[in-house]
Amino acid sequence: MNTAPHRAGHVAVIGRPNVGKSTLVNALVGAKVSIVSPRPQTTRHRLLGIATFPEGQLLLVDTPGIHREQKRAMNRLMNRAARGALEGVDAALLVVRAGQWDDEDTLAYDALRDAGLPVVLVVNQVDRITDKTKLLPYLAKVSEGREFAGVHPISALKRSGLEALVKTVLTHVPEQPALYGEDEITDKSQRFLAGELVREQLMRQLGEELPYATTVEIERFVEDGNLLRIGAVIWVERDGQKLIVIGKGGERLREIGMKSRLQMERLFGSKVFLETWVRVREGWSDDEAALRAFGYND
Incomplete structure (x- = not known):
């Protein structure tokens, strides 16, 4: 019998554009709540995906990618939406693409660190790395000088590695009953x-x-x-x-x-x-x- 307390809380899904944040949210929710395309900045709105599991409920705040370029009002607004998503959340997933880390990943990490949130590093698209021996040095390098509450290599598209990720994230949200019904998948109409x-x-x-x-x-x-x-x-x-x-x-x-x-x-x-x-x-x-x-x- 499972005696572990039920947990529920808000989790921001942050990262630079086009690393698979929306694909991850859809995979965890088990339904398409966030649109996906190969183009960067497909997500323009802050969106809540409700992922319900026997042990708890994660309210996933899918965000536009944080990016440096702020040419237009649209870009500035998307950046504000991504940063605003950090208010009132219990933890954050920093999504990066396996084998890559650039200035925009650092920008996203710094925003999370400054917000004082537990940050779980989600290394997505590991299925694309054919030589898996390269993964360990990469993980060691990106973890150097940075504090993560967990590091999870996953493939959001193939839904692999998600169970362990959910287990880690649930430990960083409060003990409380579910905040939404079991059949609810988003707060959007x-x-x-x-x-x-x-x-x-x-x-x-x-x-x-x-x-x-x-x-x-x-x-x-x-x-x-x-x-x-x-x-x-x-x-x-x-x-x-x-x-x-x-x-x-x-x-x-x-x-x-x-x-x-x-x-x-x-x-x-x-x-x-x-x-x-x-x-x-x-x-x-x-x-x-x-x-x-x-x-x-x-």
């Missing part, structure tokens, strides 16, 4: 998640720069029996970008809509009727008022 799933397809299907000039606003979200009627506006910054998103004969927009709808149906467990439009708002990503109107906050 279905409306918010619908917008994120459309944005995920934009990140996945468009070229290098364009995804960063796009955002999504859900204008309509209506439950009609077991059908969800959703209207999504894709905002871009220039007319030329609008043409790229729509594609030849509307082909790309149809593809984005179809893939988004399938993801929504999987996540929401109901049929979805999705309509998409593309509109232009010049310079929205460098305009704090526009960012707040589109639901971005720090």
Whole structure:
């Protein structure tokens, strides 16, 4: 019989862009609450993923990657959101990519150290390192002069090493009952998640720069029996970008809509009727008022 006390608490998931923070959150939650793409800074919002286990509950605060470049209001806001996630949490996961450590990893570690939090180092993508003998010297090097409450090599994508990680993290959160119901997976609304799933397809299907000039606003979200009627506006910054998103004969927009709808149906467990439009708002990503109107906050 398990007599260990039940634990529950908030855990910030921090790291530079594109190290697999959202993939890790989804793997721990056991459902897709955070969008994922190969592009850095896919995550723009602070998001709570609720991971429930027999021994306890981890409220995972997925954050935009901490980065040095602060060219636009969007970048500054994302950095503030990432740093703001450290307030009121019990512990933090510092996610890095196996075999790599650069200035932005140091920046993230320093932010956690300054916040006085227990930091568990999560070395992700160990499956990509073919010569595993290189892992020990790497772990020794990154641990030198830094204090970690635990070091866990994992693969978030393959869900390996997660059990031991959860065990360690639970020791750093308070003894208390679960803060959310067992079937709850996020504090975000279905409306918010619908917008994120459309944005995920934009990140996945468009070229290098364009995804960063796009955002999504859900204008309509209506439950009609077991059908969800959703209207999504894709905002871009220039007319030329609008043409790229729509594609030849509307082909790309149809593809984005179809893939988004399938993801929504999987996540929401109901049929979805999705309509998409593309509109232009010049310079929205460098305009704090526009960012707040589109639901971005720090």
